[in-house]
Amino acid sequence: MSGIVRPYGDTTGDGMVQLSFTLPVPHDKRAEGAAAQLAAKMGLDNAMIVHAKAIGAGHTFFVVYGAARHLVNLDEVEVVERDYPLLSPKEVNDLVKERLGRKLCVVGACIGTDAHTVGIDAILNIKGVAGEKGLEYYRELRVVNLGAQVAVPDLVNRALKEEADAVLVSQVVTQKDAHLHNTREMAAAFREALPPGKRPLLVVGGPRFDERAAAELGVDRVFSRGTTPGDVASYLVHRIIKEAAA
Amino acid sequence: MTAAPLLPLDPDLVDRARRLAAQAGRPVVDMARGRTTVSVERATLRLAGLTGADPDGIPWVNRLVDAVAEQTGIEHGAALPVFHALARGHHPDLTRLAHASAAGGVEFELPTGRAAETARELARAAVGTGLDRIDAQRRARADMVAEIGDPPQRPWIYLIVATGDIYEDMPQAQAAARAGADIIAVIRSTGQSLLDYVPEGATREGFAGTYATGENFRLMRAALDETSRELGRYVRLCNYASGLCMPEIAALAGMNRLDMMLNDCMYGILFRDINPIRTFVDQRFSRQIHSRAGILINTGEDNYLTTADAVEAAHTVTVSQLLNEYFAHEAGLPDELLGLGHAFEINPELPESFRLELAHALLARRLFPDAPLKWMPPTKHMTGDVFRGNLLDGFFNLAGVMTGQSILLVGMMTEAVVTPWLSDRDIALQNVRYVLNACSGLVEDFHPPAGGFIANRAGQVLGEAVDLLERIVDDGLLNAIADGTFGIMKRPADGGRGLEGVAERADDYFNPASEALESGEGDR
Numbered sequence: 001m002s003g004i005v006r007p008y009g010d011t012t013g014d015g016m017v018q019l020s021f022t023l024p025v026p027h028d029k030r031a032e033g034a035a036a037q038l039a040a041k042m043g044l045d046n047a048m049i050v051h052a053k054a055i056g057a058g059h060t061f062f063v064v065y066g067a068a069r070h071l072v073n074l075d076e077v078e079v080v081e082r083d084y085p086l087l088s089p090k091e092v093n094d095l096v097k098e099r100l101g102r103k104l105c106v107v108g109a110c111i112g113t114d115a116h117t118v119g120i121d122a123i124l125n126i127k128g129v130a131g132e133k134g135l136e137y138y139r140e141l142r143v144v145n146l147g148a149q150v151a152v153p154d155l156v157n158r159a160l161k162e163e164a165d166a167v168l169v170s171q172v173v174t175q176k177d178a179h180l181h182n183t184r185e186m187a188a189a190f191r192e193a194l195p196p197g198k199r200p201l202l203v204v205g206g207p208r209f210d211e212r213a214a215a216e217l218g219v220d221r222v223f224s225r226g227t228t229p230g231d232v233a234s235y236l237v238h239r240i241i242k243e244a245a246a
Numbered sequence: 247m248t249a250a251p252l253l254p255l256d257p258d259l260v261d262r263a264r265r266l267a268a269q270a271g272r273p274v275v276d277m278a279r280g281r282t283t284v285s286v287e288r289a290t291l292r293l294a295g296l297t298g299a300d301p302d303g304i305p306w307v308n309r310l311v312d313a314v315a316e317q318t319g320i321e322h323g324a325a326l327p328v329f330h331a332l333a334r335g336h337h338p339d340l341t342r343l344a345h346a347s348a349a350g351g352v353e354f355e356l357p358t359g360r361a362a363e364t365a366r367e368l369a370r371a372a373v374g375t376g377l378d379r380i381d382a383q384r385r386a387r388a389d390m391v392a393e394i395g396d397p398p399q400r401p402w403i404y405l406i407v408a409t410g411d412i413y414e415d416m417p418q419a420q421a422a423a424r425a426g427a428d429i430i431a432v433i434r435s436t437g438q439s440l441l442d443y444v445p446e447g448a449t450r451e452g453f454a455g456t457y458a459t460g461e462n463f464r465l466m467r468a469a470l471d472e473t474s475r476e477l478g479r480y481v482r483l484c485n486y487a488s489g490l491c492m493p494e495i496a497a498l499a500g501m502n503r504l505d506m507m508l509n510d511c512m513y514g515i516l517f518r519d520i521n522p523i524r525t526f527v528d529q530r531f532s533r534q535i536h537s538r539a540g541i542l543i544n545t546g547e548d549n550y551l552t553t554a555d556a557v558e559a560a561h562t563v564t565v566s567q568l569l570n571e572y573f574a575h576e577a578g579l580p581d582e583l584l585g586l587g588h589a590f591e592i593n594p595e596l597p598e599s600f601r602l603e604l605a606h607a608l609l610a611r612r613l614f615p616d617a618p619l620k621w622m623p624p625t626k627h628m629t630g631d632v633f634r635g636n637l638l639d640g641f642f643n644l645a646g647v648m649t650g651q652s653i654l655l656v657g658m659m660t661e662a663v664v665t666p667w668l669s670d671r672d673i674a675l676q677n678v679r680y681v682l683n684a685c686s687g688l689v690e691d692f693h694p695p696a697g698g699f700i701a702n703r704a705g706q707v708l709g710e711a712v713d714l715l716e717r718i719v720d721d722g723l724l725n726a727i728a729d730g731t732f733g734i735m736k737r738p739a740d741g742g743r744g745l746e747g748v749a750e751r752a753d754d755y756f757n758p759a760s761e762a763l764e765s766g767e768g769d770r
Contacts, residue, residue: 022669055672056421118437118453126735127517129436131625131661133552136519136735145519147440147743 003074015067017044022061027054035062043070084238089138092233096140099241106135106236107159107200108168109146112182117148119170119206123229132228141233152182152189159200160193166201166236171209179206180217187218201239203232253608254696259708260613266715267568270723275576277724278530281523282755284442284747286531287311287324289493290759293376293501294325294369296340297460299446306344307494308443313347317354321749323757325369326362327354333364340372356754366756373758377538380500384540387503390471391480397428398479399686401621401646401654403678408433408665410452412462416469421668423473423481426675429506429653431484432466434458439489439518440743444498454665458485458495463502482506484544487532488513490520490744496532500539506585507536510546511573512566515727516735517549521742522727533577534763543579544653545570548589548622550732556591556626560606561710562732563588567610568715569723571617578763581616585653589622590642598699600641605703607649608694612704621646623657635659636677643681650689654678 009016021038025031032049039047044066051063087095096104108124110117122129124145126136136143144162146155159167169186171179183204190199205223214222221235288307299305314324328343331352337343346352357365397403405427407418412432419430435452438445448465449456456462467483474481482505487495492509499507511529514520536543547563547570554562567586574584588610592599610619623642628635639657646654656678660670694700718726730736 020669022667053672055668056424059668061669061672117440121437121440125518127549131628 003076005072005074006070007068015045015069016065017068018063018065020061020063022055022059024059026058027052027060031060032062035060035064039064039066043068045069084235086230087234087237089133089230089233092138092237093140095237095241100140103140103142104166104236104240105142105144105162105164106166106168107144107146107155107162107164108170109150109155110148110170110172111150111152111155111186112171112173112178117170119172120145120147120168123168123170123205123227123232128229132230134229135233137229138233152186155186156189156193159190164200165240166203168232169202169204171204171206179204179208183217183219191218201236203235205232252693253612253704254701255609255612255705255708259705259712263564263568263613263708263712263715264572266712266719267565267572270715270718270726271569271572271576274526274723275530275573277523278527280751281527281748282320282323282751282757283493283524283527283531283744283749284308284311284315284320285491285493285528286757286760287314287320288443288491289497289531289535290323290325290373290757291328291340292494292497293380293759294340294372295375296344297446298341300348303446305443305446306341306348309348310340310344313352314354318356319749319752321752321755322356323751323755325373325758326365326754326756327356329369329372330355330357330361330365333357333361333368366758369756370758370761373762376497376501377759377762380497380535380539383501383503384538387480387505387540390474394474395479399682401651402428402482402618403675404429404431404484404620404653404655405671405675406431406433406655406666408455410435410455411450412448412456412465413450415456416466419466420469420473422671423470423477425672426679427481427656428479429482429484430466430470431506431655432456432462434486438486439514439520442490442744442747444491444494458487458498460498460502463498463504467503482542484508487536487543488546489518490514490524490528490747492525492528492532493535496535496539496541499541500535504539504541506542506544508546509533509536509543510549510566510587511570512727512732513546513549515737515742516732517546519735519737519742521745521748522724522737522739524742524744524748527748529573530577531760531763533574533579534760537578537580537583538763540583542583542585542618543574544585544620545587547587548591548625551589551591552626556589556593556606557596557602560602560707561714563606564609564613564707564711565714565718566732567614568711571614581614582618584614584617585620586610586614586617587620587622590624590645590657591622591626594624594627594638600645601699602703603641603645604649604694605700606707607645607651608700609704609707611649611651613708618652620653620655621651622655623661625661628657628659628661630663632659632663635661636673639674640677640681643678644685647681647685648688648692 006015007017032052035049047066053061055061108120125134128134135141202219203221204219207225209222209224211222211224288311291307296307311324314327318327405422407415409415433455435455435457445457448461470481484506486508514525515522547566550562624638636659656674658666658670658674724739728738
């Protein structure tokens with residue numbers, strides 16, 4: 001079977017798509033012409049402006065139907081698969097309960113002089129971020145959020161005391177690469193304090209981190225912009241449960 | 247307001263629920279009356295006119311209260327040592343005193359006798375100017391409403407702006423008002439709840455919102471005053487008092503004529519892990535200021551339903567509403583300033599989900615007939631399927647109209663997808679307008695029969711609420727919170743953020759703001 005497909009309206013191969021958008025122009029004939037021109041440039045043949053409505057004095061909203069002239073070759077589709085499955089809170093809780101048999105302990109902090117707890121709170125606070133609840137919401141996770149400006153030795157000591165399975169560190173401030181220095185310092189401190197099999201999973205996150213830099217920074221995982229609590233919880237369970245089973 | 251819709255409820259059970267809420271809340275009020283916090287003291291200095299921040303952005307009220315806390319403690323109140331220091335005459339005003347104190351050049355001490363009386367008089371006069379500003383803003387609101395009028399319909403339409411730049415928020419808010427919004431809420435920067443200071447100045451680059459600051463409040467109110475006159479209806483402004491600085495934000499809101507503030511008795515404890523004692527003390531003072539300012543509070547019961555199942559946890563909303571009502575009344579807020587919250591968050595896949603929503607919404611309407619209830623749209627079950635989202639929002643709007651809700655937060659079909667686009671807001675308002683136009687009087691006809699599904703469900707939820715309140719009364723509210731009774735969070739009274747900023751009041755505690763607010767003076 002051919003790997004070439006087109007969008008499907010009501011007949012195979014018709015290529016029909018529907019889209020809506022707003023143009024920053026008053027609603028008149030010229031606005032509708034502009035919408036048709038945009039649709040043509042987007043690759044739609046015989047575009048129909050089926051709805052045009054003024055929003056305030058200077059904007060017009062359009063709904064457009066038309067046939068996309070582009071083809072999609074399924075053989076050429078490339079996707080980057082996440083290397084761990086994304087789990088719901090319930091799935092995370094069930095897995096921890098069944099496989100670990102105790103609560104999974106996460107210790108979180110902003111280290112160094114960084115006082116921006118936005119990131120760590122978005123991930124840990126029950127309020128969460130983007131409609132997803134934070135890790136506090138997960139019944140089978142025990143979350144210890146140390147807050148801002150935590151000294152690395154204090155973080156290590158607390159992680160030891162809590163027998164943390166994972167340590168989450170958030171870094172927003174990037175002046176003079178502070179986020180990288182702080183992360184390396186933290187990783188080194190944990191390596192010094194504990195033998196490899198005993199140390200908690202080390203995870204750092206922040207908007208300016210490169211997700212590929214984990215090995216270079218000495219941590220297990222780096223999360224960047226747009227990470228949600230669900231991403232982090234799924235990753236923790238994936239790594240920690242796998243290790244517990246091994 | 248429209249007549250309360252009929253819903254048969256057992257009046258004895260309703261009385262019992264209210265009595266239990268009062269019983270649960272009273273010990274917490276007694277506890278709060280005997281304590282102060284750094285934020286209460288800072289709010290007092292803000293009322294006395296201290297503004298601005300040091301070069302690192304730490305407000306002078308923080309610097310000054312920290313210095314007092316170190317030298318005399320805050321248990322006597324900051325006003326006495328601060329105004330005693332001012333009375334010595336080395337510093338012309340509070341700002342210069344704060345500068346000198348930050349440089350280590352001021353020794354604070356507790357005056358006695360005549361010197362104490364002088365300091366108290368100075369403090370009362372200074373704080374009085376802040377209270378006068380609040381009173382003047384309250385009168386200005388009343389005058390504007392009298393002159394240009396309230397929105398012609400109920401529910402009032404509540405829309406959110408959230409660009410993170412106050413100068414971008416202003417034209418967006420004005421556009422939203424022109425498109426039909428009666429209330430504009432400016433979303434706050436993520437994480438302000440956990441800052442133990444109020445940032446200064448206009449926000450140009452917030453995290454998914456702007457900070458609640460005096461300057462942002464002033465700018466936005468001025469923009470909406472202009473638009474209110476243009477539209478011929480008074481457009482209200484809403485922000486958030488929640489977090490570690492409730493009293494200060496309340497003072498800034500009052501002095502800059504905010505009209506509504508999010509202010510929940512337990513939100514910070516449960517969802518932000520703020521210490522329970524700190525929260526209850528701050529909450530009480532902030533609500534006293536709201537009461538003085540005529541600010542309508544919005545409570546946060548919707549949050550319970552986003553973390554717990556909206557059917558299983560329906561009674562926790564009722565319990566929280568009853569507690570919020572008790573604490574608000576105690577702080578001087580009348581029913582008409584009590585925007586108790588609830589939300590349309592039942593899983594739409596559940597059979598009869600809409601009837602359950604109607605039952606819950608009617609229960610709230612019936613329990614609080616004179617409160618301007620705030621009806622919150624679906625968020626938890628909104629997905630990227632914007633078409634289904636628009637349908638769900640339509641049912642939400644219908645439930646709001648059928649059950650006589652007072653404030654309707656407009657649901658966005660792109661909830662959980664993007665921050666609302668211009669067109670999203672337009673489509674959402676079209677949805678609201680259609681429902682209002684098609685059946686705004688439906689509340690008159692909608693009287694679910696006794697013994698029917700809706701009446702039974704409402705009675706059941708009320709019964710569960712009474713059971714839970716009984717357990718809370720037995721256990722004590724603080725212990726109940728510590729045991730994880732609300733939401734699923736265990737929040738012990740000695741845990742969470744901000745406890746170090748709480749002090750038991752000494753016998754000679756003096757706070758001119760509390761003094762004036764407790765006496766309930768001012769032009770209610």
